Amino acid sequence: MATQPVEATFPDAKHRASTSTQWWRSAVIYQVYPRSFADSNGDGIGDLPGITSRLEALAYLGIDAIWLSPFMRSPQKDAGYDVSDYQDVDPLFGSLDDFDAMVARAHELGLRVLVDLVPNHTSDQHAWFKLALESAPGSPQRQFYHFKDGRGPNGELPPNNxxxxxxxxxxxxxxxxxxxxxxxxxxxxxxxxxxxxxENPEVRQAFEEILRFWLNRGVDGFRVDQPHAMGKAAGLPDHPDIERAGAGFIEGEPSPPMWFQESVHEIFRGWRKILDSYPGERAMCGEAYVLPLEFMALWVRPDEFHQTFNFRYLDCDWQPAMLRQTINESFAAFDSVGAPSTWVLSNHDVVRHASRLGGDYGRPTASNGIGPDDPQPDNELGLRRARGATLFTLALPGSMYLYQGEELGLPEHTSLEPQYRQDPTFFRTKGIRVGRDGARVPLPWQAGTSATNGFNDTGAGWLPQPDVYRQYSRDLQQGVTGSTLELYRTAIALRNQLGLGHGSFEWAEEFVGETSLGFINNGILVVHNFGSEPIALPSKKVLAASFTETDGKLEPNDTVWLRL
Structure with missing residues (x-):
């Protein structure tokens, strides 16, 4: 048991249980990356009918909602985050009829559906941009984007830095x-x-129509990509410190001219009114990478986003001092505006946490990836830590996001060869950053049924699976006691049964220190062992454990839930 307390900048959190039944405050939301989830036609790319065919597997997991990464019409230069038509399905993934069928089946199974919305930028193949290129400088068509004359005698230099x-x-x-x-x-x-x-009212009007288009088709809300980038400082001035491009807010300093502009909040208030005008508690989550969290909380005031991703938690170095401070800061910030915190350990932009926790790879959200020439993770150690981290996180009050495949314990594909790379980051940095492809590999559903282990019947895949994926296939884990899949299923069921998502929070001081971290939620003691030696546990009923054998002791890297 730890004896030395750690210092925390924020006062220790004491979060009160919520009396609200709004689903998004406590939901477990599962991210579906469509091109890698399930492929129904064998072309190597996942699709909407494939998702529909596997929805029962997600209902089995016990989640509340799915969030679909982009599936709208796109030339796919950035895996769908370059949208050419916001009101259609890309033929790679199917049709609008396929989308409607998927939503209907999800609702039959009690699953809500959130879709990705990419409002900061379009594809250069969008009709708006094509028209802008055909039009004269200063024309209304060019006002849909940021066109400027260059600097230098002949305009040969970019307009800013x-x-x-x-x-x-x-x-x-x-x-x-x-x-x-x-x-x-x-x-x-x-x-x-x-x-x-x-700043163009026509852009704002166009996106309000896009929101209504999908809400009218039955979606339960949106995950909004890069909302903090949408506003730009008037005149598009130089960044005063280019090394800080993309950095968070620093107290006493102005916001960078391309991020975090105050003008975006009016836009989101308008969107919130649209969502609130529809029945069924439609929700909106922002991918607002805004720090510190007290600044991020401005994005989730009662009339703006319902949620925003807690990147501070994702970036946490999984060490007790940093984790304690992050959780304290999270509750202080989000409680101050009446919003739930969200918790996440993996997504399509970061190294999977089953590999990330098996090595030292720096800040997860840097999106650098792990390549064959990098130090390789210890995936056995990483999976043990990942299971412990997941069980710890699922017990926190608020909403949790899962990334497809983490319930199988999937590691990152760290040996992907250059000829298979597709992430623009890899090409724009000439391979210095290998990018995010390693986290986006197709899922293994059935061991050995094809080269892609049941992702489809043909064995084709837009990215190849590593050989090791066979042993993580879903069919080898379902119903198997001690499997990662069953750990997730059991923990999610208990989370709902015990009301932990809507629950309370306070630190368990006897387990707060240099080698452990513990907290109490609705009478449940949750402890994680960060040390190298076992920790003695009180004689209480074990409700869940990241590894099944506790025997009165908590082994290194493990988490346990105990009933007080």
């Missing part, structure tokens, strides 16, 4: 129809993803 998050400058110069060099357009991500101009 902004950098793309995928590497290189955040500006690309166009060629006019007559072959001469033209204006530059802004793209905070890939050059195929021009940023929209949210």
């Amino acid at each position: 902004w950098l793309s998050m995928f590497g290189g400058p955040a500006w690309t110069r166009i060629t006019n129809p007559d072959g001469t060099a033209g204006q530059w357009y802004c793209h905070l991500f890939d050059s195929s993803q021009p940023d929209l101009n949210w």
Whole structure:
């Protein structure tokens, strides 16, 4: 048992149980990455009918909702985050009829459906951008985006010093129809993803129509991509410290000119009114990477987003001092505006936590990935730590997001060869950052039924599975005591039964220190062992354990739930 307390910048959290029954305050939401979930037609890319065919497996897991990463029409230069038509399904994934069938089946099974919305930028193949290219500088069509004349004697230099998050400058110069060099357009991500101009009322009106289009088809809400990037400082000035491009808010300093602008909040208030006008508690979660959390909480005031991702928790180095401070900060920030905290350990942009916790790979949200030339993780150690981290996190009050495949204990594909890479990050950095492909590999459903282990019948896959995925296949885990799948299923069921998502929180001081961390939620003691030696546990009933044998002691890297 730890004896030395750790220092915490924020006062120790004491979170009161919620009396609200709003589903999104306590939900377990499962991220479906469509191209890698299930492939119904054998072309190597997952699709909407494939998702529909596997929804019963998600209902078996006990989740409350699914969130679908982009499936809208797109040239797929950034895995669908480059949208060319916001009101249609890309043929890769099926049709609008397929989408309607999927939503209907999900609702039959008691699952809500959230869809990804990408409002910061479109594809360069979107009709809006094509029309802008055909139109003159200063025209209404160009006002849909950020077009500017270049600097220098002949306009040969970018309009400002902004950098793309995928590497290189955040500006690309166009060629006019007559072959001469033209204006530059802004793209905070890939050059195929021009940023929209949210100061233009026509852009705002267009997206309100897009929201209604999907709400009318029965979706239960949206996950909004990069909402903190949508606003830009007037005049698009230089960043005063280019090394901090993308950095969080620093007290006493102005917001960077391309992030965190106050103007975005008016947009989200308008969206919230639209969602609130529909029945059934529609919800909206922002991927607002905004720090510190007291600043992020501004995005979830009662008339804006219902939730926002807690990236502070995801970035936590899984050490007790940092974790304690993060949880304290989370409850202080989100409780102050009456919003639930969200908790997440993996998603499509970060190294899977079953591998990440088996090595030292820096800040997860850097999206650097792990390649064959990097130090390789200890996946056995990583999985043990991941199971412990998951059980600890599922016991926290609030909403939790799961990433497809983590319930199988899937490791990152860390040996993916360059010829298979598809992430723009890999190409824009010339391979210095291998990118996110390793977390996006198709799922193994049935061991040995094809080269893709049941992802489809043909064995084709847009990314190849590593050989080790066979042993993690879902059919080898369902109903097997002690499997990672059954750990998730049991923990989610207990979480619901015990009301932990709506529950209370306070630290269990005798387990708060350098080698352990413990808390109490609704009379349940939750303890994780960060040390290298077993920890003695009180003689209480064990409700759940990340590994089944406790024998009065908690082994290193394990978590236990005890009834007080």
